[in-house]
Amino acid sequence: MLKSKNMLTLKGQRPTSRSDSVESDLLLWWEDFYVPVFEYILPKMGILEGKKGLELGTGTGGTATLLAKRGASVIGIDLLPFRLAEAKARVSEHNVAESVNFALMDAMHLAFPDNTFDFIISKSVLVFTEHAQTAKECYRVLKPGGKAVFIENMRYHPMVWLYRKMFLKYSTKLRYFSIRDVETVGAEFENLEHREFHLSAVGALFWRKCIAIPALYRTSLRLLKAIDTSLLKCFPFFKRFCWITAMICHKD
Ligand SMILES: C[S@@+](CC[C@H](N)C(=O)[O-])C[C@H]1O[C@@H](n2cnc3c(N)ncnc32)[C@H](O)[C@@H]1O
Known part of the structure; x- marks a missing residue:
């Protein structure tokens, strides 16, 4: 398998199958922060070949494309x-139009x-929707044994909170996630696993957005991600202040 320049591998290993690497260009924005999230959820989703999936709010179709490339058939x-038109163009560009x-x-x-x-x-x-209602609908259309994966933006990361206040006027209308909201979604299913991502790592963006020094950005991001992993393991309390949560909800 060829490794594209935008393909990051799990824990720096060589990719050995099409399910163990994440095409960061398909994550569309903040990809450095979403790669670890997809590295977490993809193994949990299991073999995708031949599976039938639904993507809510597909936008420009990056995630649908990523999953179709792993053999799933997806409805986005x-x-x-206009987003769906862009998504159609994306799946064609990646030669997975027949699967999506x-x-x-x-x-x-x-x-x-x-x-x-x-x-x-x-x-x-889900931040655009009423969480429990959407979760209920997902539970209904999911087959027994199926999984619903929701990757969402959390509410209380101090820097992200400030950024939203200053620059994202519409953010006041969105339902960002607290840990309790995560549990509310999970309560609609038989089982919930969730993991939170990025606390201090957000600070690395200083070297990208404020003073653009790519080498410092990459180094600080790697270091701060490692710090976050240890910090969250030792002090789970801080999960509520993370930027992103990934929920994996199981239907029995
Ligand atoms: C922030 S974008 C994320 C797009 C895509 N999931 C991604 O990560 O690139 C949110 C998308 O959800 C869609 N959306 C918002 N509310 C929705 C709803 N109730 N049902 C379906 N899609 C919705 C929006 O139109 C938009 O394309």
């Missing part, structure tokens, strides 16, 4: 027609029969 839904279909649909009212999908995934979408 979104509320915005799109539909204009609200994640809170899914027009699919019960027990349809092997997996459901969404990234930065």
